[in-house]
Amino acid sequence: MSILATTDTKTKTGRYLTFSLGHESYGIPVLNVREIIRLCAITPVPRMPTHIKGVINLRGTVIAVLDLRAKFQLSVGDYSDRACIIVVQLNGPDGSKNLMGAIVDAVEEVVQLSDDTIEPPPDFGGSPDTQYIMGVTTSTGSVKTLLDIEKIFLDDASITRSLPEGSARDTNLLGQGK
Amino acid sequence: MTNLPPSSLAQAIDIHSRFAVELAFVVPGEKTGLLPINSFFMDLEDLLNKDVPEPVSKSIAAGRDWINETFDGPGTFSEKTIKLLNEWHGWFGEALSAWDQGKPLPAHPEAWTSGEVIPVAEVATSTPAPEVAEEPVITQEKAIVLNLKDDAELLNEFHGESVELLQNIEQGLLVLEDNPGDSGTINSIFRAFHTFKGAAGFLRLLALQDLAHDLESLLDAARQSKIRITTPIIDIILAGSDALKNYTFQIGLQLKGTNAGKPIVVPTSELILRVRAALRGELPPEPTPPQPIAAPEPTSVEPPKKETSAPQVQATEKALEVIPPKETPATSIAVNVTHLNPTPTTSKEPTEIKDQSSGFVKLDTSKLDALIDLVGELVIAQSMVVQDPDVQSLESRTLARSLRQLSRTTSELQRNAMSLRMVPVRAAFQKMTRLVRDIGAHQKKQVQLVLDGEETELDRNIVEKLADPLVHMIRNAVDHGIEAPADRIANGKPALGTIKLSASHQRGGILIRIQDDGKGLNADKILAKGIERGLVAPNAELTESEIYNLIFMPGFSTAETITDLSGRGVGMDVVKRNIEGLRGKVEIQSVLGKGSTFNILLPLTLAIIDGLLVGVGNDRYIIPTISVRESFRPKPGMVTTIHERGAMVSVRGKQTPVLRLGQFLGTTGVKATTDEEGIIIVVESGDAMRGILVDELIGKQEVVIKSLGETFKDQNLLAGAAVLGDGAVGLILDVDTLVKL
Numbered sequence: 001m002s003i004l005a006t007t008d009t010k011t012k013t014g015r016y017l018t019f020s021l022g023h024e025s026y027g028i029p030v031l032n033v034r035e036i037i038r039l040c041a042i043t044p045v046p047r048m049p050t051h052i053k054g055v056i057n058l059r060g061t062v063i064a065v066l067d068l069r070a071k072f073q074l075s076v077g078d079y080s081d082r083a084c085i086i087v088v089q090l091n092g093p094d095g096s097k098n099l100m101g102a103i104v105d106a107v108e109e110v111v112q113l114s115d116d117t118i119e120p121p122p123d124f125g126g127s128p129d130t131q132y133i134m135g136v137t138t139s140t141g142s143v144k145t146l147l148d149i150e151k152i153f154l155d156d157a158s159i160t161r162s163l164p165e166g167s168a169r170d171t172n173l174l175g176q177g178k
Numbered sequence: 179m180t181n182l183p184p185s186s187l188a189q190a191i192d193i194h195s196r197f198a199v200e201l202a203f204v205v206p207g208e209k210t211g212l213l214p215i216n217s218f219f220m221d222l223e224d225l226l227n228k229d230v231p232e233p234v235s236k237s238i239a240a241g242r243d244w245i246n247e248t249f250d251g252p253g254t255f256s257e258k259t260i261k262l263l264n265e266w267h268g269w270f271g272e273a274l275s276a277w278d279q280g281k282p283l284p285a286h287p288e289a290w291t292s293g294e295v296i297p298v299a300e301v302a303t304s305t306p307a308p309e310v311a312e313e314p315v316i317t318q319e320k321a322i323v324l325n326l327k328d329d330a331e332l333l334n335e336f337h338g339e340s341v342e343l344l345q346n347i348e349q350g351l352l353v354l355e356d357n358p359g360d361s362g363t364i365n366s367i368f369r370a371f372h373t374f375k376g377a378a379g380f381l382r383l384l385a386l387q388d389l390a391h392d393l394e395s396l397l398d399a400a401r402q403s404k405i406r407i408t409t410p411i412i413d414i415i416l417a418g419s420d421a422l423k424n425y426t427f428q429i430g431l432q433l434k435g436t437n438a439g440k441p442i443v444v445p446t447s448e449l450i451l452r453v454r455a456a457l458r459g460e461l462p463p464e465p466t467p468p469q470p471i472a473a474p475e476p477t478s479v480e481p482p483k484k485e486t487s488a489p490q491v492q493a494t495e496k497a498l499e500v501i502p503p504k505e506t507p508a509t510s511i512a513v514n515v516t517h518l519n520p521t522p523t524t525s526k527e528p529t530e531i532k533d534q535s536s537g538f539v540k541l542d543t544s545k546l547d548a549l550i551d552l553v554g555e556l557v558i559a560q561s562m563v564v565q566d567p568d569v570q571s572l573e574s575r576t577l578a579r580s581l582r583q584l585s586r587t588t589s590e591l592q593r594n595a596m597s598l599r600m601v602p603v604r605a606a607f608q609k610m611t612r613l614v615r616d617i618g619a620h621q622k623k624q625v626q627l628v629l630d631g632e633e634t635e636l637d638r639n640i641v642e643k644l645a646d647p648l649v650h651m652i653r654n655a656v657d658h659g660i661e662a663p664a665d666r667i668a669n670g671k672p673a674l675g676t677i678k679l680s681a682s683h684q685r686g687g688i689l690i691r692i693q694d695d696g697k698g699l700n701a702d703k704i705l706a707k708g709i710e711r712g713l714v715a716p717n718a719e720l721t722e723s724e725i726y727n728l729i730f731m732p733g734f735s736t737a738e739t740i741t742d743l744s745g746r747g748v749g750m751d752v753v754k755r756n757i758e759g760l761r762g763k764v765e766i767q768s769v770l771g772k773g774s775t776f777n778i779l780l781p782l783t784l785a786i787i788d789g790l791l792v793g794v795g796n797d798r799y800i801i802p803t804i805s806v807r808e809s810f811r812p813k814p815g816m817v818t819t820i821h822e823r824g825a826m827v828s829v830r831g832k833q834t835p836v837l838r839l840g841q842f843l844g845t846t847g848v849k850a851t852t853d854e855e856g857i858i859i860v861v862e863s864g865d866a867m868r869g870i871l872v873d874e875l876i877g878k879q880e881v882v883i884k885s886l887g888e889t890f891k892d893q894n895l896l897a898g899a900a901v902l903g904d905g906a907v908g909l910i911l912d913v914d915t916l917v918k919l
Binding site: 057064 | 551552554555797843844845884885886887888889890893895896899901905906907908909
């Protein structure tokens, strides 16, 4: 186990922001977190995967917002008034900086974790998919799953596809009966 | 005669025409265009390597030789090479068209290979003769005369930039004085002179260009450690930069209206000799110019800045008279000119020049964008405060007054912030004057370019991106629109062709119009060619404007444009793409034999669009007004269907497909349950039209366009987003996609 952990050259030591999704607790590196804002009105973007909730106006910049519960196929429910949007900054491989928002149920705390307290994700043999998971820690008293936020978001950074010509005709949406 | 596959010939013709574009921007002493032209020659060599008639292969070889000489030699174009290239281009064009038509090729000009220059009248007039850099002795001072009418904007830019460059040079020299070996500083001075030279060359300020060229060579030698920087060398360079400063100063004065149009003479010949001597490693002679200055007329010692008095005018006129005689020694002119500026060489008078440079601040555009974003946010916050129910329930007069004050100030602030991005199209237009002059001269056509509405302001991003399409279209107008003088006279037109380039406000945007009085587009030939190229079905029935639009199709080859069979076509698909990239449109009007008009309709700015805000269910979308033709509430029976699907509506006698937006987007809570409860917005893109059925029309609004970011970059349903008055995000529909769905 520890061998596995050391083969990963990237150190995981650092501060993590933890938050809850349903009954579970997760963490992401604080370095990626730009700010936390209250859940506000989100403009839905049509014809997008369900976990892309839409866009919001962050002081003049339009940013995409993801629903992490939908992303991980957790049970869907209404958001409580503790729900927030965590604004993360993604550093693209080409040096570009991209802001995205993630809706979480509640923000918990910031914890300092070191490599030796982080275990690699267990292998479930397929489901649930652990590709977005950096590791698991129990050092804070409860189990927290640490997410590879860049992987999650960069994955979604260009999820959208363009509409082919004539697609409305194919699906009979062009003036279909009432 | 060898037959070449038509595709190679077409490619050769294409290269030939791109060659012309590069050639038009080649400037003596500059290396701009050197690499492209070199690669054109290589392309031609590859393309025509086998079985080409001897004159063609010989001419390409000759061209490559000139370029190689340039590479081996100065690395920049000389007047002579440019002249040769111009001749070559003309000859090659003739050769290609003769070849295409199966006629005998023109003979290979012998002079090319022997290195001599054939005098071609037209070319010679546009390019003053021998290269100055090689001339050992200069006996005459060069005067520069500013074209204040046409080049004012460029000169202003040049002036501002030069003052800055010269200040940098001076500071650099002072560093060198303490630390002569500092290669970084030598490099930066070298680059500054180089930039200066380039700018001066572009404006044809030959005297400045020559001096800057020599100074640049001197620094280049220092850069390569061929000479050592010593105090006498620094003195020479300082003297040189002072002379340039002097010129710049005079240009500044003329720009402000003082002595406008008078020739500017600053004694430089002696300086140039000293620079060259230094370059050869000879000990520079003592600076002499100050001596004659003290001598004759003692009248004017004041700075010339505010002076428009008689003696000065006299002095300038005298300078004018004195120049022509060749034997006039430099010094005597120096005397006359001294009145214009009493301190020609020795200098530490930067104060006077400094206060000319203020007035502009160079600014990173991203800072500007951030400012505009923040102002937008401020306006939204302001309206949120004003409309807040709690605030409105307060019955306070002072509060109401303060809020009104706040509203006024914020909207004023917004207007100001928006105007920061706007620049007049003048600079972009004036560059075309040069292009027309060059192409006209080289094609032996008489063309004038008339500019109108240059003061019209556009977003600077648009002005920048407009340059390329304009070059193409103006070039085409000269190339294919305007006929040769003889043909024009035969057709009862004046020999002098006119191209009118104008800008004006129209339909909430800017209309740029390129109008020529040339031969117009020949619809029959364009259609025939469109069919030949497989762009239209042979039996298609097209309207005139549909036919004209064929020239914008990719693949509407340029092959015949040069042989005069058809109209335009050089890269017109690129032109159209560029303009559509700016959310603009191009329209063509043409009358055969009378001329063509290209109308480019552009939005005022890329940052703001006029949009229709429409509601579908609980969502709001923005449709750019520029694409909206009309909107109406359909009456029962107006929307008909085919096969019980395929709904359409008659718009001005044309059956137009209807897209029910709510249904298409999968919006929940669509309010218009029947077509008659909704509103149809008719949008168009290119020739395609579509009726978009929405629930309601909320209003018309100017919105600041925001990028949707990486996440949505691969979708084409939305063109962007905008922050609406209440702070929420509204999505802008991409009409180009909607009409094709």
